[in-house]
Amino acid sequence: MSVFLPLVEGSADGALLQALARIGPIIVPASQASSVQLSQRTSRYVLCDQDVSSNLDAIVSLLDQGAEKVILPLAYAKEAIGIIPADRLLLLLDVGNVSAVSDKIRNGVSGVLIKTPALDVDFVASVSRFFAHAAVHVLPAVSDAPPSPSTIRGLLAAQAVLVLPTPLLTLGASSQSQINVADAFLAPVSSDRPDGLFPTVVSSYNEGGRTLGLAYSSAESVKESIVTGKGVYQSRKHGLWRKGETSGATQDVVSIRLDCDSDSLEISVVQHGAGFCHLNRSSCFGEREIRGLAALEKTLRSRLESAPEGSYTSRLFHDPDLLRAKIMEEADELCRAETKEEVAFEAADLFYFALTRCVAAGVSIADIEQSLDRKAKKVTRRAGNAKPQWVNAPPAKENAQVPTPAPRAQKAQVDPDAPIRMRTFDLSVTSAEQRAQLLRRPVLKYAEMLQKVKPIVDDVRIRGDAALLELTAKFDRAQLTATVIRPPFAPETMQLDPDVRAAIDVAYANVYKFHAAQAEQTPLAVETMPGVVCSRFARPIARVGLYVPGGTAILPSTALMLGIPAQVAGCKEIVIATPPRQDGSISPEVMYVAQLVGASAILKAGGAQAVAALAYGTETVPKVDKIFGPGNQWVTAAKMLVQNDTDALVAIDMPAGPSEVLVIADRTCNPAFVAADLLSQAEHGVDSQVVLVAVDLSDEELSAIEAELDAQAHALPRVDIVRESIAKSNIVRVRTTEQAINFSNDYAPEHLILHLEDASAAVSLIENAGSVFVGPYSPESCGDYASGTNHTLPTNGYARQFSGVNTLSFQKHITSQEVTADGLRGLGPVVATLADCEGLQAHANAVRVRLRAL
Incomplete structure (x- = not known):
């Protein structure tokens, strides 16, 4: 944190400036920007005078040359906002024009520098509140005496930083005319140690x-x-x-x-x-x-001094042509790498040879980082186009010692035996920004998807069945004459393997039992005061639409999970929508479940067209009041579109994204169980989200899980899907169970699996999750199919706000109140007073006319 900011005035001593650079940024007037000698790594703010302030090109040039921020007067800052990034712009104000600052200006700067005739801490505190999200710096107009340390502390307590002109600062002892730099810097420092250190x-x-x-x-x-x-x-x-x-x-x-x-x-x-x-x-x-690039730099510096004559490293240092050729060769191989492992391998080689070149030239990693920082400060950007010799040009010929590679195929063949690996991150060495990135899901561009599905939804809304039949032929490749099947369903459409039928029956019984227990048996009634009884009672949503996906897998389980709570809640119409097979039929498993849950209709359609038909109704498709069920991004976008259309008057269950699981495992876990749980989610689709949070696992223990994951994945029929989803999945290493659960609560997973020594005790600490699977013998599969809980759960982090589908999802609650004559005598005057307060006399009259009658 900055305790104070020095402002260069006059010819500041070089030793003073060097000392000031060690404790924070330095403010330099634009007129002195070229004459004040500061090192490249010194952070500096440039205070622009009128000539520079009116020239945006000159301001941009200052930033490009390394200025951290520029300070502009209000009149000129208005023109710069939107052109100069907010984090690079400070506003110069006099006390009198603070009130002239608009919200646009406040949001367009990162801070203010206020010239004030006196250091009034209360006034400064009020200014800090006005600029709540910006840094406030205060420059006294009269600067012939240094401030006391207590003044500096008071301003810091008011969320402001004092600006001190350099004539008031000294490297010598503090006096009445100057304050020692260290005394000013240490003004707010306090120690709770007995020795004061x-x-x-x-x-x-x-x-x-x-x-x-x-x-x-x-x-x-x-x-x-x-x-x-x-x-x-x-x-x-x-x-x-x-x-x-x-x-x-x-x-x-x-x-x-x-x-x-x-x-x-x-x-x-x-x-x-x-x-x-x-x-x-x-x-x-x-x-x-010391590891990674820092360790490599140390090794190379050592070898530059003592590499044996004739060694490869010595050759690289002393043969510029060889080193140049290797850098170009490795750069080309990096550009040609396909897989994550190949890219990492080739990048490591390129870093080695590039850093060898740097060390040979006396350039350190710190020098490179400084150059990166300077480039990051540039406001003006080049177009970034490659130089002509690198555009569609073949690699250099043998005179540069770089081999000419063979023409490359459009896409490298995936090695079916290649290891299937997750990415690994250690939370203890992860920055706040990196941790936030680990919590993010892939960005779903719903705005774009809404534009794509809107024509489909509008077509069904306007043309009804005709549009539905055409879209089903286009997207599902099924030629239909009718889109709706109604009960009784033909027995031949429900022919099942006896074992599958028996399994569905058991699952139906368990899920029904758990959801029946959730139903409210009696109304809620509360006498809030004598003679005033308030009640709440549940009623089923009359007409519901259940979307059962049929993409890469047949999902009768979803029909169970949506149909049973609708049946228990007492919904009068249950419409199941599911994509037909190419012959126009529906899978017999879904047909059988439809009969079990008492479906009133089956819509043979999928995607956005099915959602539209349910939302608006057609000549044959019943309109519903609420739509449930998972689906791809087309289905999700269509659900979001129709719920915001007042013509549809339809609700949806929850926003949806790709399916996801987070597994927390400690040293007591069975590696085979953990790997199986990760893969059971990964096989849903290439966009499935899979996370393993490893609690204090050694490299050997983690390797055992990865080996199991690789072996089991290669044995799966959906290995191609798994390979793609696992490559984008993460292992997050943590030290403690508490850290793991904190990460999980922030992630808010759809499915959370606990492979912990005392998994049951950890459940009380879970705040955000769709469904929790406790202990080594509770695989996600049980909840997906037959344990009794529902598998339609919030994804994409929405477990922070939404519950999974349950019986109450298919009901709404109605409240009632019954007020007796005696009750109105007590309550009526309160109501009339409040109605008068709001100026609603008719409300008050409705009470008073009754009180007069009493």
Whole structure:
């Protein structure tokens, strides 16, 4: 966090500017932007004068040259909003024109710099509330005396940051005319330790922020670090500790930051010598922390100094043509990689040779990151087109030592024996942004889908059966003369294998029993006050439409899960819609279930056309009041479209997305069971969402699950679907069961399976899930088919707001009230008073006319 922002005025001393750069951004007037000497990694804001403020090209140029933000007066900021990104723009205001700031301007900037004649903390606090989501900076108009530390603290408490002109700052002792930089920086810092020291996390700037260790700081050590730019700490035993003073393992301080509570510090350093740790290791937390690109850079630097003569690495360092050829070769192979594994493999090779080139030129990963950061700050973007020699050009010939590859096929053949693997992430090293990404489902572009289904829905709404027959022929490839079947259903349409019939009967009995128990048996009646009885009672939704998909699998189970609660609730009309087979028939399993649940009609249609027919009705299809059931994105988009059409007057059960499962497994799990549960969801479709949250599993334990998943997947008839869905699925490694459940609650899965040592105890901690499967012998399949619970569940994170389908989904509740004469004597005056308060005299009169009669 920034404690204060320095504003360069006049010819600021170079040592002062270097010290200020270590503790945060520096404000530089545009007129001095080219003359003030700051390092490339110094964060700077540019205060634009009138000449620059009126020139948008000049402002963009400042940002392109590395300015973190530009500060513009109100008159010119209005023109820049929408052109300059909001996070790069600060608004310069006088106290008098704060009220002239519109919502558009507030939303178009990331903060304000207010010039004020005096530091009135209450006024500043009110300004901070007005700019609730923007940073507030305060510049006193009179700046001939430095503020006290208490003033700085007061402004920070008011959610504002003081701007201090550099003439008021010094690296020497604080006086009446200047305040020491460290005194200003430490103004809000407090310690809850008896010795008054501040815990200090030391991190490596050039190793991606890797933690080197924990130290302690004092006001004296922080002052010296800011002034000298060297790592200085406070030893609890030996006093001031200048890192590397005797060992030579010195540190260059890059930045010093306070935490959000102002009671601890983070110092980012470039470490020299053996390392930070007293055991001559780079980190107190062990060398294993160095991995990936940082480890590769360290290895290459070592080999640059000591690679044996004639070794391959030595050849790369000393033969520019060979290194150039390898970089071009690996870049080409990366472009040609198909699978996830191939891309990772080829990218690793390219990184190796590219980083070798960088190390040979004295370029570090930190230098590369700085370049990336500078490019990210550019507002002006190039078109990004490739140079002519790389557009549709063959690879370089042998004189560049890059082989010419053979022409490539349109699509590489998938190796049927290739491992089927999930992606793995470790939550302990995952940033907040990466964690949020893990919680996201694929973006479903419903706006586009709504435009695609609207013509289909409108066609059925306008032309009825004629459109329905044509669309069924087009999409389901079935030539029909009629779209609706009504009972009694012909016995020959329900011919089943005896075992399948028996299984459906058991499933029907279990699901019926559980859903019958959910039905309300008696009305609710409450006497709210003497003589006033309020009641609530349930009534079935009269006409319901049940959509049973028929895409990549026959789903009689869905007909059971939707039909039984409708039957239990007492719905008068139950219309089942399902796509016909190409011969125009319906699967006998679905026909048999339709008879069991008492369906009043079967609509032989699928997709958006079936939803439209149910919503509006046709000459032969009954109009329904509510539509239930899963489906593809066409079905989902059509359901969302019709529920918002007042002409349809139809409700839907819930929004729907691809089917999903999240499995939580600890060390007590059976790897075969876990793999089977993941695959049972993955086979639904290529867009199925599958997540394994691994609780403190070792690499060996996780490998056992992956090996089982691969072996079982290759044995499945739907292996091609599984291969595609598993490749997009995630393993999330966590340390504790609590972390796993927190992640699951944030994810809000459709199905949650608990492979935990005490799975039953964990159920009380579940807040968001469609249905929970507890323990090793509760596979999702049981809930999908026959345990009794419903398998029509909220997906896409909607388990936060929606329940799965249940008996109450097919009912609505009506309230009633009965007020006696005595009850009205007590309640009537209250009602009349409230009606008068709202200016609704007829409401009040309806009560008073009765009271007068009494």
